[in-house]
Amino acid sequence: MKNKLKSYLFLAVLAGVIIVLDQFTKNLVRMNLAYGEVWSPWEWLTPYARVVHWYNTGVAFGLFQGYGLLFTFLPMVVVVFILIFYSRLAGENWWMRVAIGLELGGAVGNLIDRIRIGHVTDFISVGNFAVFNVADASITVGVVVMIIALWVEEKKNPSQSE
Secondary structure (H helix, E strand, O other): OHHHHHHHHHHHHHHHHHHHHHHHHHHHHHHHOOOOOEEOOOHHHOOOEEEEEEEEOOOHHHOOOOOOOHHHHHHHHHHHHHHHHHHHHHOOOHHHHHHHHHHHHHHHHHHHHHHHHOOEEEEEEEOOOOOEOHHHHHHHHHHHHHHHHHHHHHHHOHHHHO
């Protein structure tokens, strides 16, 4: 029971850090830039990386715009699923715990925006890539870490995957 509690504490702390960082940066952008306004500390950097105040009613990378209600409900289901099954999903695998914590923090960070203001605030713009935020980056990194963790686990125990 003590290990399970520690595991959930780790999940809460990691997700909490992501949520606070995500909400802080989004609020900073909303307070200092008008919608569509671009800021860059150096003019030469602007074509490559900049901060732009942008809205997103879809999911990561601007996909599925206009399905805001669905993308308000779906993360709620994901959050409940993670909270219920976290200890079974992560087990003793530290990397899976990190991955799920990143995904939970990102999901809740964007969910807060959808509930509070009806859309997600995006602001990180790199090259011609879609505009994103801390929560989106957290979810993406979490998925990559999870894939690597599953791959490493499968390589360690090939007989279990057959």
